[in-house]
Structure formats: C-alpha cells, structure tokens
Amino acid sequence: FRRMRAGEFPEGARVLRAKIDMASGNINMRDPVLYRILHAAHPRTGEDWCIYPTYDFAHGQSDAIEGVTHSLCTLEFEDHRPLYDWLIERLPVPMVPRQYEFSRLNLSHTVLSKRRLTQLVEEGRVDGWDDPRMPTICGLRRRGVPPEAIRDFVGLLAISKTSDNLVEQAMLDHAVRERLNKSAPRRFGVLRPLTLTIQIYPEGEGEVFDALNNPEDPAAGTRQVRFGRTLYVEADDFMEDPPRKYFRLAPGREVRLRYGYLVTCREAVKDASGAVTELRCTYDPETRGGQAPDGRKVRGALHWVSAEDSVEAEVRLFGSLFTKPIPGADGGEMWDDLNPESRTVLSGCRLEPGLADATPGGTVQFERQGYFCPDPVSTPARPVFNRTVGLRDSWARQQSREARKG
Template sequence: SIKEDIQWLGFTWEEREFYASDYFGKLFGFAVSLIRRGLAYVDDQSAEEISGQKGTVTRPGEESPFRNQDVRTIEENLDLFYRMNEGEFEEGSRVLRAKIDMASPNMHMRDPIIYRILKTPHHRTGTTWKVYPMYDFAHGQCDYFEGITHSLCTLEFEVHRLLYDWLIDQLKTDDYRPRQIEFNRLNLTYTVMSKRKLLELVKDRVVSGWDDPRMPTLCGLRRRGYTPESIRRFVDLIGYTKVEAINDVSLLEYAIREDLNRRAPRVFGVLKPLKVIITNYPENMVEEMEIENNPEDETQGKRLVPFSRELFIEQDDFMENPPHKFFRMTPGQEVRLKGAYIVMCTGVVKNAEGEITEVHCTYDPETRSGGPQADRKVRGTLHWVSAAHAVDAEVRLYDRLFSDEDPSGHKDIDPREYLNPDSLTLLRGCKVEPSLTGAKPLDKFQFQRVGYFCVDYDSRPGNLVFNRTVQLKDTWQKVNK
C-alpha cells in the first residue's frame, strides 16, 4: 500500500527499489569487521541487565563485564557471533554491541545493541539468517551502500545522528558520506496523526478502515477526493522546519479547493430535494439546456441538461416566509434556474403536517439562458434537476473527525472524547443530473452551489455514492466563532 500511495502521488523509484534485507550479507560483514577491530563485542547479559547499566543523562553507564578483551577476546567474540547466526543460542541470550563510550552524554552512544538473535523466518530471506541488525545499525549503512546523499528523518531521530555518523565513520573507505537531516513531524488541527491512535480508531470501528475518508492517510484522502496535485501543493505551502508546529487543516482544504476549482466539471446535484412544478410549462415538453462544464477551463466544453415541467431544487432554497435579504425562491420573488429560465413562485402544496411538498411556479419563456431577456436582473440563481430525468444517489457528507483543534494536546484525556458526532452525515434519495449515470469511482465533480464531491468505491450502476471532499467555502471557522 505504501508503494501504491507513492505512485499515486506521482513519484516512481524506477529500478531503485531496495530493501535492508538486500544488504544482510554486507551488514553482517561490517559487524564482523567491527569485532575484528575491537569495536564490537558479544554480551551475554539479559535485556534488563543491559538496560540497568545504561545510566542516566546525569550519571554515566556501567561497562558490561564482557566488554574488555581480557574477559572475552576478539577471537571469542567472532566465534560467538558466528555461532549466534548458526542458531546455536536462544533468542535473548546474547546480543552484539558496539563498543563506543559508556560515559557519553548521548545515551545512544553507550554501547548500543547492533545485532540480536531472531529465529523467526524472514519474509524475504527465509531462514538464511538467525541474527538481524538493529535499525540504528542498518540505517546509515544501507544509506551508504545505496549512495544516499541526504537521509531525511523526523525530529525524534536527531539524537540518533551521532551514532549514525559514528557508524558511517567506521564503514566508509572514501570521502563520500550520507547526511542525516531531521525535520518536524506533520501535525494537523482537528486531527490525530499518531499511527497508534489511528489504529485504535480502526480497531474500535470508530471509522470504517484505514481508507475511511475522514482519516489523514493517503488512501483516506484519495477516497475522499483529494488529488495528488493538491497534496503536493499543501506540502509546498507548509514547507518544513525543525520546530514542532500544528498546521491548520484549512490550508489542506484550501489546496484541494484550488485544484478542483480548476479541474472538476460542474454538475447539478440536489441533496435534499423539494419538487417544483412550473404550471405554465407544457406538460410533455423537454428541452436540453446547454451548460458549460467549467468556467475555469473552456476546453472542458459544454453539456446538455434536460429541463422539464417538474424539477427538484434544494429544500433550503425555498422559504414561504423568508427573512430580510433572502434572495432565493419565495412567493412573489423571481429567481433564475441556472442555465434555464427565470421563474416565480405562485403557491405551495402542503401535507397534513403542514410541511411543504410542492412549490408551484410560472416561468417566462423569454428569459431562457442566451435568449432576448436572459440578462434581466434577479438576485438569486438556483441549481435544479429535472424530476423525470433525475438519477438517485447516496451522498456522504464528511467533516472533520474531531471537534477540538488539538485533540491529542490534552493531558490525561483520550482524543476520542473530542470526536465530532457530525463527522459523517448520510443522505439518501438525493437527485443528480443524468450525465452522472456512468460516473466511475474517484471521478470528481463540483455540485454547483454545494461543494466538491468524489464517486466512492461503494458506488454501483443504479446506486451512485458520492463523498463530499470539501465545501465550496471554509464555513468551519464561522460555525466555531
């Protein structure tokens, strides 16, 4: 999945796919050379004993009784190390340690373990090896073998750099050396980035999986509708530093809005449909309205959208008794149906509970888009879908998974205490225009006046499923003021 994510982001390693296991032989040989030079020794102590001798930041460590050659010679260390790899000893009974400085102020330099016994078969090398290098030992050496110039790590590895450099110094035979450079870990507001905490969300079924569109994983962002370009843009915007910081998730949302505004075709989708009947429109007439696909990109052309006597609009776009400055549909007020006609509400139909089930309107045939009175000024423009041609869809409105800006920043409080109960709203019975009938998973659209949406993997012919990627504007800050 890591390889898939890297390729999706637009990168390729060509023929340069390397594994640490490719170098197990070289690493073993390097360990042997350290033993021969008196720079490594086999320690028979338990993990607890070794840990107890490490000392503290203010107190030097204690030397292992096996450290000095008058107790265990180079030849004895070599013999034991070879026998460790032959499987003669049990796991945990012996380790190989680098001989550096037990009084070093850097705890990682106090004779670190560089090899341990592990008899579990390796997924690439099988049972060839019975001893395996520790990460700190393999890290720099593999970089050296592969010709790496800069090894990029997060800040917690800064204290490991001294050991990284020491091991390179013992290995290198020329002027070339890789450099370890540290940078701050990515942190986002309203998000947890810890793999452990994210795993808990998956295991406890707070989310549907690692690719849940609310997860900050690449597969989750991809499923939500984020593009590789938007994520690369976000990375460029935030840069990198050596200071721990929390980046505003609004910047990530800005990056995807900016990208989808340029590339996403515009379509009509009504999430909470309310039927509109144009009473003076011929009952059996259907017109095809030519509407541009993307005003930001003329090369995307135009599409034909069917228009008929009965339509659906958003429930929120109608109010019988509106407040001041409500410029959408209301009795006696003209509005434009985008790409079609100007209409005016003449009445409503209500059910027994007093809920509006239909809105009746009249239209002006002279105001068709592109017609003689198309430029007549009206304050509101609404999106719509022809009732006879509408395609049913399920829409999943995703929002931020946490309601707190820094859910991991509260001592002794589980981040799950700040889960946003409205991070997912499921809408069924939504209506979309017929051009979306053949939409495929990960196809992206702007539902005009609503937001950006992506076709989900769960979508099937006759059962379209859309995920909201992001709203058209950042409304979160307004809500939380």
C-alpha cells in the same frame, strides 16, 4: 556473536553492543545495542537468520549503500545523529551520507501517527485504511483528492525545526479546491430534494439548455440539461420567512434557475407535520437562459434537476475526523474527541442522468455544493458519491458572522 548467528541462544539471552561511552550525556551513545536475537521467519529470507540489526545500526549503512546523500528525518531522530555519524565513520561504507532533521507534518483535526491510525482501523472506529476520513493515500484517493493537490499543499508549507507547528486542515482543503476548480467538470446535483412545480409550464412538454462543463476551461465545451414542468431544487434554497440578505426562494420572490428561466414562488405546499413538500411557481417564458428582456435583475441563482430524467443516488458527506485541532490535547483520551458527525449519508439525492455512469477516480463539481467523486461501490443502478471538499458558502459565512455579533 558467531554462536548468536548459529542460533544457540534464546531470544533476549545475548545482544551485540558497540563500546562507546557509558558516561555520555546522550543515552543513544551509551554502548547501544547493534544486533539482537529474534527467532522468527523473515518475509524475504525465511528462517535463514535469527539475528537482526537495530534500526540505528542499519540506518546509515542503508543510506550509504543506496546512495542517499541527505537522510531527512523527523525531529525525534536528532539525538540519534551522533550515533549515525559514529557508525558511518567506523564502518566500510561506499559513501558518507548526512542526516538532517525537520519537524513532522501535524495536520489539525486528524492524526498522522501510524500507531494511532492503526488503532483507528483495528478498533473499528473507521471503515478501514481507505476510509475517506483517513489521511492515508488510499483514503484521500477514495475521497477524490487529486495527487497534484497533495503536492500543491506540501509546496505551500515551510520546512521547520519547531515541534509544535500545526497546519490547519483548511490549507489542504484550499489546495484541493484550487486544483479541482480548474479541472473538474460541473454538474447539477440536488442533495436534499424539494419538488418545484411550474404551474403554467405546458404539461408533458420539455426542452434542453446548454450548460458549461467548466467555466475555467472553455475547451471543456458544453452539455445539455433537460428542463420540464416538475423539477427538484435544494430544500435549503427555500425559506418561508427569510432574513435580510437571503436571496434564494421565498413566497413571492423571483430567482434565476441556472441556464433556465426566472421563476417566482407562489405557494408552499406542506404535509401533515408542517414540512414543506412542494413549491408551486410561475415562470417568465421571455427569460430563457436567465436574462430578462426588460433588464430586471435577480440576486439568487439556483441549481436544479429535472424530475423526469434525474437519477437517484446516495451521497456521503465527510467532515473532520476529530472535533479538536489536536485530539487528546486536553488531557483526555484521543477517542473522546472523535467527531460523531464526521460522516453523513444522504439517500434519495437527485443527480443529472449522466452521473450514473461516472467511474471512480473522476471528480466533478456539483454546482453550489462542492466536489464529489464516485465511490468504488458505485454502480449505474445505484450511484454512490463521496464529497471531496465543499465550496465556500456565502450565506453560511453571513450566518456565522451574525452569530458572532450576537
């Protein structure tokens, strides 16, 4: 061993082993290797050493030296525990730690293995470790997931010793929504803009409305949003021939513009390809704030932004990294299950003007859309937002139920 330490042997020529029991039913107890030769520079000690301990030899000693009482490991270390205990009993350590095993966290539609994550990065299948689709701390941070939501999510889980447990991605999304619902300020953002013109609204004039910053937090106060003759609404909020239980804009239908007026669609203008490019509407000037003096009720309430002062932005929508809950579980390559639609980039989105100055790290709710945060590349001249998590969409759920019935 002294000659190994002195560097007299090449790599692989000698090892130091513990003499235990070559007939043991546990392969880890069959005279395991404790030290091996490695002629390589160490990040901290340089070339002072050319022999290095194995993980099993160092594990228990490190725990004892650092004062670890309960060494928590994943299930693959269960067969290593007898060696852990054997070494602790025979080495001059300052205390006696104990090893306990539990099942690792398996999250659906992604991978948590460091080896697999490294492959994703090195093979260029994602845009680095902080890609918002990655389940890494820096990836979650870039996507706008607050650390409190991660702790909430872990707190919802039970400790298990079964190796086949799988936690649905939806549980993490739920924890994120619950946390952000209480803290995120509300703003208007139109992702797929459709021009809405109020024909009888005076040209060149405008007004402002007070809008709540967060209905869950009265102390958050209000902000002012500008209203005018020409607005942008979501293209998905209009249908020419709406089905039953669709309460958004349609020809002849009246809806409420959040904090604004009741408007009625009178005409849909189309381009040469037949796509709707503009909605021409009327409004009821007696319904300022969204309430009708005659007490009539409307079912739809839409968000909007002013065409005059809204800012253009890029918005990135992220979905699951893989299409299958357990990538590669069908026997094929894990990469076969990569989701080609895991990222959608929308350009030409229109946002409230104040969002141009939003800084990374602050997540906001685009009303009726979801939670979004500025990307590190975002600037006031070119705002870029990443979707953290979407809201639950009642119309989408209705469509899904009807599709299942069909």
